[in-house]
Amino acid sequence: MEKEKQLPYGYQERDIHAIFKYLQEGCCRRLLYQLPTGGGKTVIFSEIARRYINTSGKKVVVLTHRKELCAQTSRTLSKLKIKTLIVDSSFSGMVTDMHKCVVAMVETLRNRMSEKKIGLGDVGLVIIDEAHHNSFRKLLKYFSKAHVIGVTATPYSSDSSESVESLIAAGYLAKPRNWQPDVELNILEVGPNGDFTVKTSDELYSSNAMLSLLLDSYQNYGKGKKTLIFNNGVATSLRVCQFLNEQGIEARHLDHKTPATEREEILHWFKKTKGAVLTSVSILTTGFDEPSIQCILINRATNSLTLYHQMVGRGSRRLPTKRTFTIIDLGNNTERFGKWEAALDWRQIFENLVAFQETIAQRTAGDSHLIPSEMRSKFGNSLEIAFDVIQAYDNAIESGLKPQTVIRDSIRQHAKICMENSETASQALALSEMLEKEIIWRIKQYAACIGKATKNYRDWLAEDYKRRLRELIARIGIRQAKLRKAS
Structure with missing residues (x-):
């Protein structure tokens, strides 16, 4: 027993009626229809194609940009008892009057028509699936007298349906x-x-x-x-x-x-x-x-x-x-x-x-300042390698802490990522040398927060930062070595 065709949902029927009214009244030859993914765009434009063929007797061309879309659309149209011809890279035949609906890949159809290897007469309606792609535009010159309906889930356009x-x-x-x-x-x-x-x-x-x-x-x-x-x-x-x-x-x-x-x-x-x-x-x-x-x-x-x-x-x-x-x-x-x-x-x-x-x-x-990718690759075991100096400063002031805690916390974070990506303290110390530019950037951010910071003071802060970072890495290395020895 043949499976009965599923009727469109209420909102689909409403939109089909509205779009078909545009076609019948001829007040708009080009229309863009938007419906969220999963809303049933293929069902809607297939039903429009069926009604258009039955009422006008003219051909309908459905344009897609992918082979899978051709097959998917053709299956839906076949359920509506529409004799469909697929024009993809494997097509080498002719379009006859028997084929009232042609489902075609954009590039294939454009190439065949420009080489005059295929002709499509009496086309009254062109439906463009995934119309946010621009590849179909050069094809429209072949269908200057036809109605055109673009269908998409994400149009960057003004006509839309259900949210x-x-x-x-x-x-x-x-x-x-x-x-x-x-x-x-x-x-x-x-x-x-x-x-x-x-x-x-x-x-x-x-x-x-x-x-x-x-x-x-x-x-x-x-x-x-x-x-x-x-x-x-x-x-x-x-x-x-x-x-x-x-x-x-x-x-x-x-x-x-x-x-x-x-x-x-x-x-x-x-x-x-x-x-x-x-x-x-x-x-x-x-x-x-x-x-x-x-x-x-x-x-x-x-x-x-x-x-x-x-x-x-x-x-x-x-x-x-x-x-x-x-x-x-x-x-x-x-x-x-x-x-x-x-x-x-x-x-x-x-x-x-x-x-x-x-x-x-x-x-x-606003995500953060750009960290060089070659530096990021050296810290692959760390999920975060950046440090928001300005946010840390605001938090410190709000909590009544001294501004210097920002530098302390930044040094701790740098030591942490160096150790996470090293097997020994000496490797971590070597890795810390890669942080030169990042340290200077953090110092500049900190100086901007505290306001009155001369160049000499910023230079001193950077050198003191690197010295304290090396000392902290060394202490962590010694502590880890003692723990390994004790275990």
Whole structure:
């Protein structure tokens, strides 16, 4: 017996009706529709395609930017009894009048049409999935007379529908449970694209300290849950996969270079395996639909609000046995953008985009001053190597302590990280030599706090700081040696 087609939910039917009204009245030839991840965008635009074909008799073209999206969309359209043709890299045939709906990868279709190897006549509607990608724009010249509907979860645009908050309240999306430790990001550098570079992200997130934090976070909040991990670099993802397997946690890695057959096998394993952990790089942020995901672990920082929502949204699908999901944020992204489920005014963001981006940049810059990555790599066993001098000074004054306690506490923190990353006191002393520039920076911050500090006084403070640091490391080394001898 054929399975009956599931009817759209109330909010979906409402939006389908509103969009279709735009098409029928012809008052808007280009429309951008936003719905949060998990809200059923594919169901909505597939139903619009069905109704448009039945009422107009014209063709519909659905554009996607990934092969998996082509297959996913085609399956949904087939359930609606729409004869669909997929145009991807393997396509070499012709489009006939029998095919009222064409689902195509953007680059493939553009190449075929520019080479005049494929023709698409009588197209009345073009639907663009994940329309926040700009790759589709050059294709629109071939469909100048058609209606165009862009569909996305994260538009940076003005037209929007249901909010994440309302879909959670109505029971259509799972409710998130957030956990976010404060992570020190001061070695991360911002690249030309406005986001953190892969190189500095790999250096930070492949460190022993961050791997330990990831493991602790997973064991405390994600253990036994089907978990999807997002990383910024391939090197980090591979290291995370190896590290988790060494800890007895079954994990697999996936990136854009994974062969198609292996990728299919990994995704099948992830779908069927209870408590599976999949660590990835960007590739699963869009067009990936696996409702059984119970935990999203963001093992990276980003300045992209769009990417942040895409990553978290992978875990938001609701199931009868899944009403909540876990978000573990190891990149201070929640602090930067706010909680994923919080109300977000896309129109306000779109109309004030420059100001919004400047605000994000200020929050990023506020994490801390930049620590050279080569220095950070020497302190891989320490989760935090920075010290907020200004905050420590304010705390000291508020508590009625002398300002000099700030220098004392800074020296203690430097001694601690030197010992954490050395096996002997002599190694720790050698490591402390790398802190020269960091010590000078801290002294400048302290001098700014106390106000009246001459250059000679700052120079004396720096030399006294280094002398006291060496003495403290030596004392700690002697104490540790006595403890080892006694045991």
